[in-house]
Amino acid sequence: MLTLERVTYRYAGASHPSLREVSVELRAGEVLGLVGASEAGKTTLCLVASGLAPRAAGGTLSGRVLLDGEDTAPLAMHELAGRIGIAFASPATQLSGVATTVYEEVAFGPMNLGVPRPELIARTDEALAALRIEPLADRDPAQLSGGQQQLVAIAGLLALRPAHLVLDEPTAHLDPAGTEMVATALAGLAADGASILVAEQKTDLLAGICSRIVALDAGRAVLDGLAAEILADPRLVDLGVAPPAAVRLRRAAADAGLPPAALARLEGALAG
Amino acid sequence: MPSFLGTPGPSGVHRLNPLTKAVLAAVTTALAVLVGGLIGPAVLTALAVILPALAARILGRLLRTALLLTLPIAVSVLLVNLLFFPAGREILFQVGPIRATAEGLRFALETLARIGAISGAITLFYLTTAPAALVLDLERRGVSPRVAFVVLASVQTVPAMVERAVTITAAQRARGLDTEGSIWRRLRGVVPLAGPVLLGSIAEVEERTMALEARGFTRPGARTLLWWPSDTPLQRVVRWLLVLAVPLLIAARALGLPGWLG
Numbered sequence: 001m002l003t004l005e006r007v008t009y010r011y012a013g014a015s016h017p018s019l020r021e022v023s024v025e026l027r028a029g030e031v032l033g034l035v036g037a038s039e040a041g042k043t044t045l046c047l048v049a050s051g052l053a054p055r056a057a058g059g060t061l062s063g064r065v066l067l068d069g070e071d072t073a074p075l076a077m078h079e080l081a082g083r084i085g086i087a088f089a090s091p092a093t094q095l096s097g098v099a100t101t102v103y104e105e106v107a108f109g110p111m112n113l114g115v116p117r118p119e120l121i122a123r124t125d126e127a128l129a130a131l132r133i134e135p136l137a138d139r140d141p142a143q144l145s146g147g148q149q150q151l152v153a154i155a156g157l158l159a160l161r162p163a164h165l166v167l168d169e170p171t172a173h174l175d176p177a178g179t180e181m182v183a184t185a186l187a188g189l190a191a192d193g194a195s196i197l198v199a200e201q202k203t204d205l206l207a208g209i210c211s212r213i214v215a216l217d218a219g220r221a222v223l224d225g226l227a228a229e230i231l232a233d234p235r236l237v238d239l240g241v242a243p244p245a246a247v248r249l250r251r252a253a254a255d256a257g258l259p260p261a262a263l264a265r266l267e268g269a270l271a272g
Numbered sequence: 273m274p275s276f277l278g279t280p281g282p283s284g285v286h287r288l289n290p291l292t293k294a295v296l297a298a299v300t301t302a303l304a305v306l307v308g309g310l311i312g313p314a315v316l317t318a319l320a321v322i323l324p325a326l327a328a329r330i331l332g333r334l335l336r337t338a339l340l341l342t343l344p345i346a347v348s349v350l351l352v353n354l355l356f357f358p359a360g361r362e363i364l365f366q367v368g369p370i371r372a373t374a375e376g377l378r379f380a381l382e383t384l385a386r387i388g389a390i391s392g393a394i395t396l397f398y399l400t401t402a403p404a405a406l407v408l409d410l411e412r413r414g415v416s417p418r419v420a421f422v423v424l425a426s427v428q429t430v431p432a433m434v435e436r437a438v439t440i441t442a443a444q445r446a447r448g449l450d451t452e453g454s455i456w457r458r459l460r461g462v463v464p465l466a467g468p469v470l471l472g473s474i475a476e477v478e479e480r481t482m483a484l485e486a487r488g489f490t491r492p493g494a495r496t497l498l499w500w501p502s503d504t505p506l507q508r509v510v511r512w513l514l515v516l517a518v519p520l521l522i523a524a525r526a527l528g529l530p531g532w533l534g
Contacts (some may be wrong), residue, residue, distance in 0.1 A: 047482070056482045078491035086486045092481040096487070097432070098424040100404045103274055104498060111495045112417075112488035119275055120496050136274040142432060156487065 001082065002049060002164045002195055007063035009048050014059070018044040023061070026164070026195045031186060033227060036198040036216035037240025043201035045216065046168040049197055050086035051077060067164065070194045085162035088138035089169035091149035094156070095141050102144070102152050103128070103137040109160040127159040130185045146173040152183060158189070165189065172204060183209050207231050207244040215239055216261040223239045224265050278499040289503040290406035291413070292511055293397050296320060297344035299514040304386045306521045313385035316424065319394035330399050338395040342387050349387065353380035395479035403427045405501045412500040421489070433469060440468045 004024045010017040019041050026032045026049075026216050034042050047053035054061050055077045065072045067083055087093055099105035107124040115123065128134045131151045136144065141152055146227040150173045157165065167186075179202070187209050190196055200206050206213060206227065213221035213230035217239050230236070232247050242248075246267060253263040280287045300320040304313050325331040330367045403424055411420040425520075432506025444464055450457050 050486060052482045052486060055476075056485045076490070077485045078488045081486060081488035081491070088479060088483060090479060094483045096425075096484065097428050098400070098404070098407075098421055100428075101276065107498055109487035111498065112491055114491070114496050117408075117496055117498070120498065142428070142435075153483075160487065190474065203388060207281060232474050235278060 001028060001066075001068055002197070003064075003066040003069075004045075004049060005064040005066065007045075007061065007065065009044055009053060009061045010059055011044075012058040012060075018047060018219050022216075022219070022221045024049075024197075024221065024224070026197055028163070028195050029190050029193050029254065030212065031190045031196045031198060031210045033203075033210035033213040034197060035201075035206065035230075035236070035239070035241045040216040040239070041219040042216055043168050045218070046086060046166045046197065046199050050084055050166045051075070051080040051137055052086065076137055078112075081109065081162075082160055083162055084164040084166065085109075085157040085160050086166040087150075087154050087157050087170050089172040090172055091146050091153050094153035095149060099141055101137065102139050102141050103136065105141045105152055106155045106159050108200060109156055111161070123159045123161060127155040130158055130188065131155050131181055134179065147175055147178045149180065150174055151178060154185070158185070162230075163194055166193055167196065167198045169199075169200055170198065171200065171202060179205060201242075203231055203242060203244045204246075207246065215241065264270065273499065278405070278501075283328040283400075285324045285396075286400045287502075288400075289501050289507050290401045290409045291503070292507045293401050294406065295511045295514050297393040297397040299518060301390045302518050303521060304393070305387035306518070306525060307386075308382065310382055310385050313382075313389045317385070317389045317392055321389065321396055324400075325392075325396055328396075328400050330396075333461075334392065335400055338388070338391045339400065342391040345389060349383050350380045353377070353383065366534055408497060408500045408505075411495070412497060417495045428472075429473075433473060434470050436472060437465060437469050440465055444468075455483060493525065 002024075003026070004022055007019055007022045008017050009019040022041075022045065023031070024045070024046050028053070034045060036042050036053060044053065047057050048061065048065060051065070051072055053059055056166065061214060072080060095105055096108045099108055103124060106127050107120055109119050110123050125134075128137055131154060133148070136148060136152065141149060144152065150170065154167075154170055165186075171182050173218075174182060183205055186196055186198070189211070197212065198206065211228040212225065213223070213227045214221050215230060215236065222239065223233060231244055236243055243251075249267065253266065258266075285293075299320065303316055303320075307316065322331065325334045329430060352512060354372050355370050357373050357376025357379060360371065361376045362374035364372045364374055364377065366372070398465070407420045407424045411417055444461075449461055449464055452458070
């Protein structure tokens with residue numbers, strides 16, 4: 001379980017905190033979606049949850065971040081690396097910059113952790129297979145498209161086999177097929193017991209994989225509840241978040257006076 | 273492990289352990305400095321550069337690359353020594369106050385022979401060794417993973433920065449920046465290109481650093497290596513013999529032997 005208890009975080013030199021008294025609980029096997037407008041604090045929350053803030057990002061943190069009940073404050077970043085992984089939106093900066101093949105890039109994290117070689121190979125093969133990118137294994141990561149690089153970065157994260165995953169807009173550079181692939185992989189990981197925190201603008205993706213949603217506004221958690229309820233909450237639009245297509249369709253149908261039965265048929269057709 | 277990792281090169285020279293090739297290049301460089309005259313560097317070039325390059329089937333590429341590498345310095349060495357050699361007595365030709373001397377020409381040719389041997393040795397190493405293979409081999413031998421990372425990342429960053437520069441050039445030209453024409457115009461175009469290339473690279477550093485930290489890069493101790501270049505007992509012996517050649521030659525030069533070394 002990943003727990004943030006009354007976390008307030010201020011970047012070095014910032015005049016005000018980017019997170020204010022945020023409390024979030026992420027249980028094993030749960031996929032928690034994080035939504036909010038730009039600068040609402042989504043990326044900052046991801047950095048704090050992963051341990052990178054304040055360790056690597058600097059700044060000051062108050063409150064507690066607990067990993068399976070253990071306070072992470074005294075732990076070094078490399079001690080957290082095998083337990084909680086993070087992927088960022090920009091694919092190019094997540095690559096190590098030293099691997100000459102995708103295979104080595106995916107293996108980079110477990111190599112750093114000193115995972116024994118047979119297990120290292122097994123983990124790498126498994127991570128490539130999870131995202132169906134085995135055909136890219138011998139390619140130079142620097143020569144891949146942005147979407148392919150993002151899949152490689154996520155595969156590198158999966159190879160670390162962390163119990164907790166933090167993904168900051170992981171599908172920002174992906175096409176619909178790539179997005180679907182990531183969604184399937186995340187659902188599979190959650191089914192295996194991983195807890196996953198996903199900050200995303202694509203609420204359609206969140207509607208498909210999340211059990212709970214937290215909405216942030218100006219660094220505060222203002223909505224927290226079941227995914228279906230939060231994504232249908234009319235206040236979401238005021239927070240600068242576009243609801244999923246199904247919710248917008250339902251609202252448009254209601255506004256147009258469409259009978260519920262016709263709406264259900266329409267939704268069924270779209271889903272099919 | 274996939275077969276494409278650590279694929280052996282197309283020739284015996286490519287397949288040599290990277291450290292063996294690095295030692296060969298370093299020792300050739302040292303010997304080129306130690307030996308004098310024309311014969312010594314020529315023999316050295318033939319044995320340590322031309323023969324391996326022929327075996328690796330890269331002689332043409334090697335000569336082109338080495339020539340490009342040394343041409344500016346070779347021209348300046350030749351002109352400066354030929355025309356301004358202080359101890360020059362035997363005049364070959366004279367243009368106004370400038371006198372070309374035989375002693376200057378001889379010294380220039382000897383210097384060029386050394387430079388040729390050195391650039392040939394370095395080019396041979398560069399053309400037959402993958403940077404990743406060298407770094408992995410050094411890491412296997414106990415070099416810190418961080419040092420290995422810095423070396424490799426520096427090498428790998430160059431193409432990425434070139435690619436970024438090409439993209440920014442295209443974007444700036446699309447917005448009307450003139451990057452062609454006279455030298456002055458080209459120089460004026462450098463600033464709006466260099467700024468975004470450098471600032472963009474610096475801005476990426478923070479996120480890249482965090483991504484590395486999140487992947488356990490700062491963990492103390494040795495990493496697990498997926499693969500490393502092969503090495504043989506014979507190559508180990510050859511490396512030591514090559515290294516021993518340097519003090520032996522220094523001793524020979526100190527004793528004034530042998531004469532053909534200049």
